Amino acid sequence: MHKQIVMCYMISLLQISTGMTENPCYFPCPWHNQTFGDYNSNYAVTWTFNADGRTSTIVLENRLNFICHQITEKFLILRLEGTDSFRCFSINYNPDIPLEFVMGGWNSFRSVNQTTAFTDVCEFCEVPDLTFLWTVGRTPPSTPLPPSLGCNRPSSCSPPGEVCDSSETIPKACPITTTSPPTTTNTKTTKSHCGKKHNTRSSA
Numbered sequence: 001m002h003k004q005i006v007m008c009y010m011i012s013l014l015q016i017s018t019g020m021t022e023n024p025c026y027f028p029c030p031w032h033n034q035t036f037g038d039y040n041s042n043y044a045v046t047w048t049f050n051a052d053g054r055t056s057t058i059v060l061e062n063r064l065n066f067i068c069h070q071i072t073e074k075f076l077i078l079r080l081e082g083t084d085s086f087r088c089f090s091i092n093y094n095p096d097i098p099l100e101f102v103m104g105g106w107n108s109f110r111s112v113n114q115t116t117a118f119t120d121v122c123e124f125c126e127v128p129d130l131t132f133l134w135t136v137g138r139t140p141p142s143t144p145l146p147p148s149l150g151c152n153r154p155s156s157c158s159p160p161g162e163v164c165d166s167s168e169t170i171p172k173a174c175p176i177t178t179t180s181p182p183t184t185t186n187t188k189t190t191k192s193h194c195g196k197k198h199n200t201r202s203s204a
Contacts (some may be wrong), residue, residue: 088124125157151168
């Protein structure tokens with residue numbers, strides 16, 4: 001009976017983890033400290049991912065600093081730093097080709113004082129009008145041209161567009177670790193002085 005309960009619990013965890021939302025989110029590790037260029041663009045369009053894994057800068061006509069707000073399945077939601085403006089991008093990324101990925105859309109929307117995850121992403125993760133192929137150093141891509149996004153709507157949404165399966169995700173490719181100061185154990189034995197004053201003899 002106990003084994004059956006544990007098995008049901010593990011299955012439920014797997015079901016919950018499918019299509020999970022990450023908030024706050026982190027970019028895939030191979031992107032950290034990398035600058036990607038839009039391979040299809042004749043302009044100096046770049047996207048730089050910083051070492052912290054959460055912030056990035058897209059340079060178009062000007063610099064746009066973004067914070068990774070949420071990842072739901074294969075949809076990346078970024079917040080324009082210091083504003084209530086967000087973008088939703090559909091990402092097609094293969095961790096076996098870590099220095100290139102396909103991005104769809106430039107869907108822009110506003111949400112005031114939003115700090116938690118968006119629960120309904122259908123309204124602003126729309127079918128993308130544009131598709132970008134990002135590579136490091138503008139090297140010839142391994143992805144066939146024109147680049148394909150595959151599905152382009154979250155699993156909880158309905159057409160138009162190609163609705164994704166909930167198992168479609170942005171692979172992280174390596175674990176995110178946080179650096180914390182090493183903990184030290186004091187091996188020095190401290191004698192307890194508790195109750196000493198209660199054991200003091202009174203002189204006759």
